[in-house]
Amino acid sequence: MKMHQRFLSIAFLLLVFIYSSLGLAATQTCDSYASLKRMEGQVQLVKVNSPFPVRNPELPYALCTGDLVQTVSKAQALIAHVGGEVVLAENSRLEVLDVDSLSLAEGAALFQISQREGHRFIAKTPLIVIGVKGTEFLVSSQTERNDVALFKGSVAVERQDGQEMAYYRTKPVSEMSFQEYSEYQQKSFTKYKSDLNQAFNDYKEQQMAEFQAYVAGVDLKAGRQLTLSGDSVKPEAVDVPISKTVEKLQQQLTSWLQ
Structure with missing residues:
Protein backbone atom coordinates (compact mmCIF):
# COMPACT_ATOMS: atom_id res chain seq x y z
CA MET A 1 0.00 0.00 0.00
CA LYS A 2 2.80 2.41 0.95
CA MET A 3 4.65 1.57 -2.25
CA HIS A 4 1.50 2.29 -4.23
CA GLN A 5 1.04 5.67 -2.54
CA ARG A 6 4.68 6.50 -3.09
CA PHE A 7 4.37 5.67 -6.78
CA LEU A 8 1.28 7.89 -7.11
CA SER A 9 3.09 10.76 -5.38
CA ILE A 10 6.07 10.48 -7.75
CA ALA A 11 3.76 10.30 -10.76
CA PHE A 12 1.87 13.38 -9.55
CA LEU A 13 5.07 15.37 -9.06
CA LEU A 14 6.27 14.31 -12.51
CA LEU A 15 3.03 15.51 -14.11
CA VAL A 16 3.29 18.83 -12.27
CA PHE A 17 6.86 19.24 -13.54
CA ILE A 18 5.87 18.46 -17.12
CA TYR A 19 2.94 20.87 -17.13
CA SER A 20 5.04 23.54 -15.48
CA SER A 21 7.72 23.10 -18.15
CA LEU A 22 5.12 23.33 -20.88
CA GLY A 23 3.69 26.46 -19.32
CA LEU A 24 7.10 28.08 -19.17
CA ALA A 25 7.79 27.14 -22.77
CA ALA A 26 4.45 28.58 -23.85
CA THR A 27 4.98 31.89 -22.03
CA GLN A 28 8.67 32.39 -22.77
CA THR A 29 9.57 35.72 -24.33
CA CYS A 30 12.15 36.42 -27.01
CA ALA A 166 29.22 26.13 -64.27
CA TYR A 167 26.69 28.77 -65.35
CA TYR A 168 24.47 28.07 -68.38
CA ARG A 169 21.87 30.39 -69.87
CA THR A 170 19.21 29.66 -72.46
CA LYS A 171 19.17 31.78 -75.59
CA PRO A 172 16.13 33.87 -76.48
CA VAL A 173 14.61 32.86 -79.82
CA SER A 174 15.94 36.08 -81.40
CA GLU A 175 19.52 34.87 -80.82
CA MET A 176 19.04 31.29 -82.09
CA SER A 177 20.33 30.08 -85.42
CA PHE A 178 17.76 28.47 -87.73
CA GLN A 179 19.07 25.00 -86.86
CA GLU A 180 18.89 25.69 -83.12
CA TYR A 181 15.36 27.03 -83.46
CA SER A 182 14.28 23.96 -85.46
CA GLU A 183 15.71 21.65 -82.79
CA TYR A 184 14.01 23.68 -80.06
CA GLN A 185 10.63 23.50 -81.82
CA GLN A 186 11.02 19.75 -82.40
CA LYS A 187 11.77 19.13 -78.73
CA SER A 188 8.83 21.33 -77.71
CA PHE A 189 6.48 19.35 -79.98
CA THR A 190 7.81 16.05 -78.62
CA LYS A 191 7.22 17.26 -75.06
CA TYR A 192 3.66 18.34 -75.90
CA LYS A 193 2.86 15.07 -77.62
CA SER A 194 4.37 12.81 -74.96
CA ASP A 195 3.62 14.87 -71.80
CA LEU A 196 7.13 14.32 -70.52
CA ASN A 197 8.15 14.89 -66.90
CA GLN A 198 10.07 17.73 -65.27
CA ALA A 199 13.39 15.88 -65.48
CA PHE A 200 13.18 15.93 -69.27
CA ASN A 201 12.10 19.57 -69.28
CA ASP A 202 15.28 20.39 -67.41
CA TYR A 203 17.31 18.32 -69.87
CA LYS A 204 15.65 20.04 -72.82
CA GLU A 205 16.40 23.48 -71.43
CA GLN A 206 20.02 22.54 -70.76
CA GLN A 207 20.38 21.30 -74.33
CA MET A 208 19.34 24.76 -75.53
CA ALA A 209 21.53 26.57 -72.99
CA GLU A 210 25.02 27.89 -73.63
CA PHE A 211 27.87 27.71 -71.14
CA GLN A 212 28.72 31.21 -69.93
CA ALA A 213 31.44 30.90 -67.29
CA TYR A 214 32.42 29.41 -63.95
CA VAL A 215 30.96 31.80 -61.39
CA ALA A 216 30.72 32.10 -57.60
CA GLY A 217 27.31 33.78 -57.81
CA SER A 232 29.39 19.10 -54.86
CA VAL A 233 31.91 17.81 -57.43
CA LYS A 234 30.57 19.47 -60.59
CA PRO A 235 27.96 22.04 -59.47
CA GLU A 236 25.89 23.64 -62.21
CA ALA A 237 23.44 26.51 -62.46
CA VAL A 238 21.03 26.67 -65.41
CA ASP A 239 19.25 30.00 -66.10
CA VAL A 240 15.94 29.55 -67.99
CA PRO A 241 12.58 31.35 -68.36
CA ILE A 242 10.19 30.69 -65.44
Missing part, protein backbone atom coordinates in the same frame (compact mmCIF):
# COMPACT_ATOMS: atom_id res chain seq x y z
CA ASP A 31 13.30 38.96 -29.57
CA SER A 32 10.65 38.13 -32.16
CA TYR A 33 11.35 39.06 -35.78
CA ALA A 34 8.47 37.07 -37.26
CA SER A 35 5.00 35.74 -36.56
CA LEU A 36 2.64 33.12 -37.91
CA LYS A 37 -0.31 35.13 -39.27
CA ARG A 38 -2.44 32.55 -41.04
CA MET A 39 -2.55 28.82 -41.64
CA GLU A 40 -4.59 26.25 -43.49
CA GLY A 41 -4.47 22.50 -42.92
CA GLN A 42 -2.03 20.89 -40.51
CA VAL A 43 0.76 23.31 -39.58
CA GLN A 44 3.24 22.39 -36.85
CA LEU A 45 5.26 24.85 -34.79
CA VAL A 46 8.41 23.66 -33.03
CA LYS A 47 9.80 26.10 -30.47
CA VAL A 48 13.58 26.25 -30.21
CA ASN A 49 13.62 25.49 -26.46
CA SER A 50 10.86 22.88 -26.36
CA PRO A 51 10.70 19.27 -27.61
CA PHE A 52 6.92 19.55 -27.87
CA PRO A 53 5.15 21.06 -30.91
CA VAL A 54 2.71 23.92 -30.33
CA ARG A 55 -0.81 22.86 -31.29
CA ASN A 56 -3.67 25.19 -32.26
CA PRO A 57 -1.76 28.43 -31.59
CA GLU A 58 -3.64 31.66 -31.21
CA LEU A 59 -2.84 33.84 -34.23
CA PRO A 60 -0.80 35.91 -34.76
CA TYR A 61 1.80 33.77 -32.98
CA ALA A 62 5.24 35.28 -32.27
CA LEU A 63 8.21 33.29 -33.59
CA CYS A 64 11.65 33.33 -31.95
CA THR A 65 15.06 32.73 -33.48
CA GLY A 66 15.42 29.00 -34.15
CA ASP A 67 11.66 28.32 -34.25
CA LEU A 68 10.41 26.06 -37.05
CA VAL A 69 7.17 26.22 -39.04
CA GLN A 70 6.32 23.00 -40.87
CA THR A 71 3.45 22.16 -43.22
CA VAL A 72 2.15 18.77 -44.37
CA SER A 73 0.25 17.81 -47.51
CA LYS A 74 -2.51 20.29 -48.48
CA ALA A 75 -1.38 22.78 -45.82
CA GLN A 76 -0.08 26.35 -46.15
CA ALA A 77 1.13 29.03 -43.79
CA LEU A 78 1.65 32.79 -43.97
CA ILE A 79 4.61 34.13 -41.99
CA ALA A 80 5.12 37.86 -41.43
CA HIS A 81 8.77 38.87 -41.02
CA VAL A 82 10.19 42.35 -40.46
CA GLY A 83 11.69 41.99 -43.95
CA GLY A 84 8.40 41.11 -45.63
CA GLU A 85 5.99 38.18 -45.94
CA VAL A 86 6.48 34.51 -46.78
CA VAL A 87 3.89 31.96 -47.89
CA LEU A 88 5.00 28.43 -47.06
CA ALA A 89 3.71 25.76 -49.47
CA GLU A 90 2.69 22.23 -48.49
CA ASN A 91 5.30 19.72 -47.27
CA SER A 92 7.74 22.51 -46.39
CA ARG A 93 9.81 23.58 -43.37
CA LEU A 94 10.97 27.12 -42.58
CA GLU A 95 13.29 28.30 -39.78
CA VAL A 96 13.46 31.82 -38.35
CA LEU A 97 17.13 32.91 -38.22
CA ASP A 98 17.29 36.61 -37.32
CA VAL A 99 16.08 40.08 -38.22
CA ASP A 100 17.49 39.82 -41.76
CA SER A 101 17.17 36.14 -42.67
CA LEU A 102 15.03 33.01 -42.92
CA SER A 103 15.97 29.47 -43.92
CA LEU A 104 13.89 27.11 -46.08
CA ALA A 105 15.03 23.65 -44.98
CA GLU A 106 12.81 21.85 -47.51
CA GLY A 107 9.81 22.38 -49.75
CA ALA A 108 8.82 25.63 -51.42
CA ALA A 109 8.04 29.18 -50.34
CA LEU A 110 7.06 32.46 -51.97
CA PHE A 111 8.93 35.48 -50.58
CA GLN A 112 7.68 39.07 -50.89
CA ILE A 113 10.42 41.26 -49.43
CA SER A 114 10.29 45.01 -48.78
CA GLN A 115 13.25 47.36 -49.12
CA ARG A 116 14.62 48.60 -45.80
CA GLU A 117 17.24 51.27 -45.44
CA GLY A 118 20.58 49.72 -44.49
CA HIS A 119 19.28 46.12 -44.56
CA ARG A 120 19.83 43.29 -47.03
CA PHE A 121 17.48 40.35 -46.55
CA ILE A 122 18.95 36.83 -46.86
CA ALA A 123 17.01 33.68 -47.76
CA LYS A 124 18.84 30.39 -47.26
CA THR A 125 18.44 26.72 -48.11
CA PRO A 126 20.83 23.86 -47.26
CA LEU A 127 22.44 24.46 -50.68
CA ILE A 128 22.20 28.16 -51.52
CA VAL A 129 22.22 31.72 -50.17
CA ILE A 130 19.97 34.35 -51.81
CA GLY A 131 20.70 38.02 -51.23
CA VAL A 132 17.67 40.29 -51.65
CA LYS A 133 17.10 44.06 -51.76
CA GLY A 134 13.33 44.11 -52.24
CA THR A 135 11.60 41.67 -54.53
CA GLU A 136 9.22 38.77 -55.08
CA PHE A 137 10.68 35.33 -55.68
CA LEU A 138 9.92 31.66 -55.15
CA VAL A 139 12.38 29.12 -53.76
CA SER A 140 12.16 25.33 -53.98
CA SER A 141 14.58 23.24 -51.91
CA GLN A 142 15.11 19.56 -52.65
CA THR A 143 18.00 17.22 -51.94
CA GLU A 144 19.26 17.03 -55.52
CA ARG A 145 18.42 20.55 -56.68
CA ASN A 146 17.25 24.03 -55.72
CA ASP A 147 15.19 26.39 -57.88
CA VAL A 148 14.92 30.17 -57.55
CA ALA A 149 12.29 31.93 -59.70
CA LEU A 150 12.39 35.74 -59.72
CA PHE A 151 9.13 37.56 -60.54
CA LYS A 152 10.25 41.12 -59.85
CA GLY A 153 13.19 42.95 -58.32
CA SER A 154 16.68 41.49 -58.11
CA VAL A 155 18.46 38.73 -56.23
CA ALA A 156 22.00 37.38 -56.08
CA VAL A 157 22.34 33.59 -55.74
CA GLU A 158 25.39 31.65 -54.57
CA ARG A 159 26.15 28.29 -52.99
CA GLN A 160 26.42 27.87 -49.21
CA ASP A 161 29.82 26.20 -49.61
CA GLY A 162 31.19 29.04 -51.76
CA GLN A 163 32.01 26.74 -54.71
CA GLU A 164 32.01 28.08 -58.24
CA MET A 165 29.29 26.81 -60.55
CA VAL A 218 24.55 34.66 -60.26
CA ASP A 219 22.59 37.93 -60.46
CA LEU A 220 19.20 36.61 -61.52
CA LYS A 221 16.93 38.74 -63.72
CA ALA A 222 13.16 39.10 -63.35
CA GLY A 223 11.23 36.52 -65.38
CA ARG A 224 14.03 33.96 -65.08
CA GLN A 225 14.44 30.77 -63.06
CA LEU A 226 17.76 29.40 -61.82
CA THR A 227 18.14 25.66 -61.22
CA LEU A 228 21.17 24.66 -59.12
CA SER A 229 22.39 21.10 -58.83
CA GLY A 230 23.26 19.58 -55.47
CA ASP A 231 26.39 18.01 -56.95
CA SER A 243 8.37 27.39 -66.01
CA LYS A 244 4.58 27.05 -66.18
CA THR A 245 4.66 24.80 -63.11
CA VAL A 246 6.41 27.46 -61.03
CA GLU A 247 4.10 30.18 -62.36
CA LYS A 248 1.09 28.12 -61.27
CA LEU A 249 2.52 27.64 -57.78
CA GLN A 250 3.34 31.35 -57.54
CA GLN A 251 -0.26 32.27 -58.46
CA GLN A 252 -1.61 29.86 -55.86
CA LEU A 253 0.61 31.19 -53.07
CA THR A 254 0.17 34.85 -54.07
CA SER A 255 -3.54 34.61 -53.21
CA TRP A 256 -2.45 34.49 -49.54
CA LEU A 257 -0.70 37.84 -49.87
CA GLN A 258 -3.83 39.73 -50.91
